[in-house]
Amino acid sequence: MPSILGINAYHADAAACLMVDGCLVAAAEEERFRRIKHWAGFPSEAILYCLDAGGLSLRDVEHVAINRDPQANLFRKVGSVLAHRPEPGVILERLRNQRDWSSIESTIGALPGGNNFHGRVHRVEHHLAHLSSAFLVSPFDRAVVVSVDGMGDFASAAWGVGQGSRIDIKGRVFSPHSLGIFYEALTQYVGFPSYGDEYKVMGLAPYGQPIFMPEMRRIVAAQRGGAFRLNLEFFRHHRERFGYVWKDCAPRVERLFTPALERLLGRARSPEEPLEQRHRDVAESVQSRYEEAFFALLNSLYDKFRIDTLALAGGCAMNSVANGKIYVATPFRRVFVQPAAGDAGGALGAALAVHHRLSPGTPRLLMEHAYWGPEFSRSHIAALIERHRSELGAQGCRIDELCDDAGLCRRAARAIAEGKVVGWFQGRMEWGPRALGNRSILCDPRRPDMKDILNLKIKRRESFRPFAPSILREKVIDWFETDDEVPFMMQVFQIKPEKRSVIPAVTHVDGSGRLQTITAAANPLYYRLVESFAELTGVPLVLNTSFNENEPIVCRPQEAMDCFLRTKMDLLALGPFVVERIERGQPQAHLGIVPAK
DSSP: OOEEEEEEOSSSSOEEEEEETTEEEEEEETHHHHTSTTOBSOOHHHHHHHHHHHTOOGGGOOEEEESOOTTTTHHHHHHHHHHHOOOHHHHHHHHHHHHHHHTHHHHHHTSTTGGGOOOEEEEOOHHHHHHHHHHTTSSOSEEEEEEEEEEETTEEEEEEEEETTEEEEEEEEETTOOHHHHHHHHHHHHTOOSTTTHHHHHHHGGGSOOTTHHHHHHHEEEOGGGOEEEOGGGBOTTTSOOOEEOSSBSOEEOOOBOHHHHHHHOSOOOTTSOOOHHHHHHHHHHHHHHHHHHHHHHHHHHHHHOOOEEEEESGGGGOHHHHTTHHHHSSOOEEEEOTTOSTTHHHHHHHHHHHHHHSTTOOOOOOOOOBOSOOOOHHHHHHHHHHTHHHHHHTTEEEEEOOSHHHHHHHHHHHHHTTOOEEEEOSSOBSSSSOOSSEEEEEOTTOTTHHHHHIIIIIOOOTTOOOEEEEEGGGHHHHBSOOOOOTTSOEEEEBOGGGTTTSGGGOOTTSEEEEEEEOTTTOHHHHHHHHHHHHHHSOOEEEEEESOSSSSOOOSHHHHHHHHHHSOOSEEEETTEEEEEOOTTSOOOOSSOBOOO
16 A cells, blocks of 8 residues: 655645555644744645654655645636636735645655655645545544535535545535634634634633624525525625735734624724623624534534534634534534644545545544654653753752653642642644643643633733643543543533532633543553542543643654743653752752652
């Protein structure tokens, strides 16, 4: 079976993955190497990492799969130009973007060793790649498959049925209509202008009331069969030329909405202005309207296909709040969302689609964990600590090496139980935007003040944004209003009312938590850590947030050390090494490496 390199390029969240003999070998987003959030462009660093992880060079790569096909929906594109008559600059900008995609072969050729690349390039339609990324790694042999995002290959949504290794697309929503653009435009309106800020609206929404629902239904309307349609009076993306910047940088998108939106809802908030109750109410109304439209689509698809399993992908599948309500709002009974549901995951979806096209009937990949990124040896970490010895000494740190996993987990669990902020850097980096226990900051969920402590010491982010609980899988039913498998933190569920006061640091204002379930099979070290915390406290979960400080999640040990040194983190577990700040008045240990007893 062939080697396949999957790529998402020239768009936000550039990424690459490598499949060999039908198995996933490696996958990573370019932002982790470039240290620029949502980095857009050609994922050269991610490609080189994946090849290194697989022990391959570009000469060995037989196929490259890209999650974009400029020829897809061509007649729709021509029809849209005739119908909406966009400014000439809009057309030129789209042509330039297509030129980048059409020159992929020469771009690969410019990579180290690229002159030996003789593989075949496959262009996979954007939403087929999304659907493949979800269904073809799901536990379902048959499922309804749905992709909803901003826009890709002139469509914003696609749906159909997956069976075996085949996906039959039954319908699409075409440009300029898009639930993703609706949510992004209203995110900008509420005063969060950076690409990817939609999660801030999700976090803010529970603090408001949905009093703007009549206005939201004017902005995006439901259609027969579950589709949706934007009122284009309120949007610019289909006609005017404005700043989409997607190449070799952090992605930037200028205002998507027109002055008509401000006439409807009032003046937009600038990022510097304080949040008022009106903004909270708009946020709740945006989330509620999105859910209405999303659930209308899902219910329509269930009525049509009568299949109660669902595989979700696309940028809108990152809306974990809506995902957690699917069982209540629709007849679906099992849902799967892979960890990189957005555009990064298109790299994986394109590779999977090509693999099953080239090798029909071969077994499918089941994604049971998300640990597909770089890992680092003990010797690498030891050398890093040696380089930083004097700086760590100046900050009053003790350095220990704990050679057995049980001792490491007990030490970290005890620190968490004492209210300390613990950086946890272990094993292979996670695939997707969530820290899932290998590049995490961990804290005690029992402390009501822990959110404030984290924001003060490390995160420096908006106070309304929640932190997530990581829980032992077998204990979910005791603490949450579900017993679902949620390994990738892609669904929000209600915490049981009697447990909310026990774990206030991970309980959002509406009583919910963005759940991550942990199994010993998927991540034995992280499972043992949480198990150790449960033995100390009786609480089988910890607060888990991404290991970063207003930057992409750390990738290498050096970035973890840098984050530890410039913040007020209390303890860093870096592989088998523990670096801990000693409080004043405590006896100072020497700064050599202390072996485990």
